[in-house]
Amino acid sequence: MKVMVMIKGSGADEGKATPTQEMFEAMTAYNERLAKAGILLDGAGLRPSSAGAKVILEGGTTSVVDGPFTEAKEIIAGYWIWQVNSFEEALEWAKQCPVDTSLGARQVLEIRPYAEAEDFGEAYTPEIQEREERITAEVEARHGDGN
Amino acid sequence: MDARRTVETVWRMHSARLVASLTKLVRDLALAEEIAQEAFVNALEQWPEKGIPDDPAAWLMTVARRRAIDLIRRERSRDQKYAQLATRLTTPRDTDDDLLSLIFVACHPVLSQQSRAALTLRLIGGLTTDEIARAFLVPSATVGQRISRAKRTIAEAEVPFAVPDADELPARLAAVLEVIYLIFNEGYAATSGDEWIRRDLAEQAMRFGRMLAGLMPREPEVHGLVALMALQASRFPARTGPDGRPVLLPDQDRSRWDRTLIAHGLAALARARSLRKPLGPYTVQAAIAACHARAVRFEDTDWEAIVALYDALSQLAPSPVVELNRAVAVLHLDGPRAALAVVDALRDDPRMAGYHLLGAVRGDLLVRLGEYAEAAEELERAAGLAPTRHERTMLLERAASAAAAA
Numbered sequence: 278m279k280v281m282v283m284i285k286g287s288g289a290d291e292g293k294a295t296p297t298q299e300m301f302e303a304m305t306a307y308n309e310r311l312a313k314a315g316i317l318l319d320g321a322g323l324r325p326s327s328a329g330a331k332v333i334l335e336g337g338t339t340s341v342v343d344g345p346f347t348e349a350k351e352i353i354a355g356y357w358i359w360q361v362n363s364f365e366e367a368l369e370w371a372k373q374c375p376v377d378t379s380l381g382a383r384q385v386l387e388i389r390p391y392a393e394a395e396d397f398g399e400a401y402t403p404e405i406q407e408r409e410e411r412i413t414a415e416v417e418a419r420h421g422d423g424n
Numbered sequence: 425m426d427a428r429r430t431v432e433t434v435w436r437m438h439s440a441r442l443v444a445s446l447t448k449l450v451r452d453l454a455l456a457e458e459i460a461q462e463a464f465v466n467a468l469e470q471w472p473e474k475g476i477p478d479d480p481a482a483w484l485m486t487v488a489r490r491r492a493i494d495l496i497r498r499e500r501s502r503d504q505k506y507a508q509l510a511t512r513l514t515t516p517r518d519t520d521d522d523l524l525s526l527i528f529v530a531c532h533p534v535l536s537q538q539s540r541a542a543l544t545l546r547l548i549g550g551l552t553t554d555e556i557a558r559a560f561l562v563p564s565a566t567v568g569q570r571i572s573r574a575k576r577t578i579a580e581a582e583v584p585f586a587v588p589d590a591d592e593l594p595a596r597l598a599a600v601l602e603v604i605y606l607i608f609n610e611g612y613a614a615t616s617g618d619e620w621i622r623r624d625l626a627e628q629a630m631r632f633g634r635m636l637a638g639l640m641p642r643e644p645e646v647h648g649l650v651a652l653m654a655l656q657a658s659r660f661p662a663r664t665g666p667d668g669r670p671v672l673l674p675d676q677d678r679s680r681w682d683r684t685l686i687a688h689g690l691a692a693l694a695r696a697r698s699l700r701k702p703l704g705p706y707t708v709q710a711a712i713a714a715c716h717a718r719a720v721r722f723e724d725t726d727w728e729a730i731v732a733l734y735d736a737l738s739q740l741a742p743s744p745v746v747e748l749n750r751a752v753a754v755l756h757l758d759g760p761r762a763a764l765a766v767v768d769a770l771r772d773d774p775r776m777a778g779y780h781l782l783g784a785v786r787g788d789l790l791v792r793l794g795e796y797a798e799a800a801e802e803l804e805r806a807a808g809l810a811p812t813r814h815e816r817t818m819l820l821e822r823a824a825s826a827a828a829a830a
Contacts, residue, residue, distance in 0.1 A: 278627075279684065313520065313637035314437065318688045358684055359738075360627060365433040391684075394659070 279318065279391040281355045281369045283287050284374070290347035290381025303375035311359070311370065320357035351385055364390060426470035436550035437662040438481040442488055443547055444522035447585055450492050453529065454575045459495070459545070463488040501768045523548075524587045524639050527632075531600040534581045540603045540609070542567055548635070549628050559625045560610065597640075601649050601706060604632045606640040608653050626657055627651040639693070647696035648707030654689030655713035658682040669814050674722045686717045708733055744773045748785055760792040780809035784819060787826065796830035799823075 288415075296304075311317040326344035333340045339419045346352055354377070371386045439460060446456035462561040463484045477483040519590075530543040538560075545551045545559070553571065557564040588596040611625030631649040640646050693714055696707045703711075712733045719725040734750035747770055755763035767786050776782045783806030790799035803823035810816040 309638070312525075313635060313638035315631035315633070315638070318632065318684060360631065362436065362624075362627075363433060365430055366437060367435060369430070369434050373479075 278361060278363070278393070280359050280361060280364070281389050281391065282359060282367065282371060283353045283387045283389070284355045284357075284380070285351040285385040285387060286354050286377070287338060287383060288326065288345065288347045288352045291345060291347070291352055292327065293381070296379040299330070300375070300377055300379065304377065307373065307375050310373070311357070313316065314370075316359045316361050316366075318358040318360050320355070322355040323353060327360025328353050351387075354380055364388070382411045428468065430476065431464075431467050431471050433666065434476065434480045434734055435467065435484070439464075439521045439550040440526065441481070441523050442484050442549045444526035445485060445519050446492055447526060447529075448489055448522045449489065450496065453547075453578055453585075454572075455495075456492075457575075459488050459492050462491055464758050477782050486713075499636065502653055520639055521587060523635075525585050527600055527639075528588060528596055528634065529578060529583055529585060530601045532578065532581075532583050533596075533599055534577055534583060535574050537603070537606060539570050539577075540599075542570050543574045544632065545607065546571055548632060551628070559622065592744070597643060597645070600636065601645060604629050604636070605649060605653070605706070608656075612656060623657075623660055626653070626660075629653060630657060637695075642699065644696040644699040644701050645704040647692045647699075648704055648710050649734050651689045651692035651696060651710035652706050652713055654685045654692060655710060656732075658685035658689060658717060670818065673716065678720065678722075681717070690714055691718065703736070703740075705737060708737045708740060712737070725756065727753055731757050744770050744776050744782075745779075748782060750777075751789075752785060755789065755792075760789045764789045764793065778809055780806045780811070780815065780819070782806070783809065787819075787822065789828075791822075791826050796826045800827035800830060 305313040308317070308320070311320075325344045326349070329346075331342040331344075331346070333342060350415055359370065361370070367388050371388055374386055377384060441462065443456050443460045443503050444455075446459050450456055450459070466487050467480075467484060471477075526547055527544070530547050531540045535543065536603070542556050542560070545556050546553070551559075553568045554564050554761050556571075557567040560567070587593075608626050608629035611622040611629065630650070630653045633646065633653055637646045637650050658681050659673075659676060661682060662678065662680040663671055665671050693707065693710045696710070697703070712730055715726050715733070730753045731750065734746065734753050737746050738750060747766060751763045751766035751770075753780065756767055764786070767782070767789060769784060770776050771786075783802045787799045787803035787806060790796070790802060800823045803819050803826060807816050807819035807823060810819055
């Protein structure tokens with residue numbers, strides 16, 4: 278399954294501290310671990326919200342609000358796309374993420390699975406159950422004595 | 425969240441490196457796996473109560489290494505080796521080479537293809553015997569025997585636990601890539617049963633590919649294989665219709681292709697090419713898949729490029745299956761007559777005797793040429809050879825419509 282992992286800091290803390298050399302190294306090492314675990318599909322860091330804007334569509338009109346979004350509790354600073362065996366696996370990798378002090382005192386990693394037609398990984402639906410039962414039956418039919 | 429599930433997840437994340445590191449330590453694959461399993465059981469006992477440690481990988485490694493050293497100490501208490509082991513225990517070391525060594529051992533040519541695939545899924549993927557058995561549609565007992573026999577073979581053949589040296593590397597790496605692609609194809613195009621797509625297995629293979637790319641970033645064919653698998657897998661969502669039946673490339677709804685996997689595949693292909701070494705067969709196949717991925721509509725496909733790439737592929741890795749695929753590309757570039765000439769050259773190849781797609785392609789070409797009677801015959805024969813029910817049904821329908829037109 279694919280998940281998007283968004284790393285967030287607080288809007289009020291944004292830009293107050295610059296990432297340290299140590300932090301860079303820790304993040305590089307973490308990215309390397311993700312790559313060598315085979316789960317990393319994509320990822321990028323985003324510029325501060327002062328470089329961004331919001332386009333708001335409301336009641337048939339559009340408006341543009343320029344950054345920075347100092348009021349926002351959570352501001353996306355970057356993201357990854359991982360392919361993992363299960364949602365739990367994504368949680369466990371996220372827990373290993375180094376703390377980026379430049380994002381403020383509190384960081385949030387939000388993990389969201391991709392919407393996919395058939396999600397075999399997570400939910401054990403009746404359909405999958407039936408499929409597995411069918412496979413078991415087929416295996417038994419083909420091998421008879423279980424060998 | 426279910427504690428047992430969490431422990432299992434964490435275990436699976438770290439088991440390959442754990443087993444690799446232990447094998448390096450005790451020089452015995454079966455023993456290493458046993459010790460790793462014990463660490464898993466310890467985790468199952470302790471974590472639900474005490475909570476998951478901050479660094480679960482380090483916890484597992486420490487517990488397992490302590491156990492390994494206990495065992496060795498008991499066996500040969502005054503051995504020099506123990507002193508060495510003790511230093512290794514306390515010295516944190518990079519386990520990349522151990523993991524690579526384990527991959528090369530699991531895919532060693534002394535083992536049969538099936539054993540290599542099973543062992544790789546077990547040791548590198550951390551899958552259980554039951555999970556492997558389900559994926560390959562064989563009983564658990566068979567997989568269990570296959571894995572223990574494989575471990576015995578490795579021990580008896582005294583396969584060294586190491587990354588092959590430079591002169592051996594190309595052939596050994598080719599063997600590893602072959603196993604990964606075999607696992608991928610087992611999921612991508614099920615060779616038996618009713619499963620058109622076994623995506624989880626394909627995803628596992630893609631993961632192996634990316635792992636290897638992380639460990640051997642200078643090897644273009646590793647990136648080539650990563651690209652090939654990602655680009656092929658990007659079509660998963662469009663390959664099956666709502667009724668569960670296969671949808672072929674020309675008819676696929678391209679808006680359902682997985683853009684993330686396409687981007688990832690194209691990036692891997694670019695990396696393979698950027699290493700400026702001669703292109704290998706996986707990279708060339710990935711380049712072909714990229715031509716499809718880049719075409720917004722089927723009509724936009726760059727068939728000229730594809731035929732040229734197939735020409736290159738026939739030189740690099742000659743095979744009748746490649747020729748058959750080249751014939752399909754020739755069809756779209758030069759028409760059915762030219763394509764039929766390519767296919768007919770394959771008809772006497774004994775390797776193609778039981779291959780349903782030869783008849784499927786030939787039947788399709790004959791339909792296009794208006795030779796309906798011969799086409800119907802060909803498609804019916806192909807249906808008889810089809811490995812899945814869906815494909816059989818589809819071929820029989822095409823045979824019937826050809827017969828009706830005759």
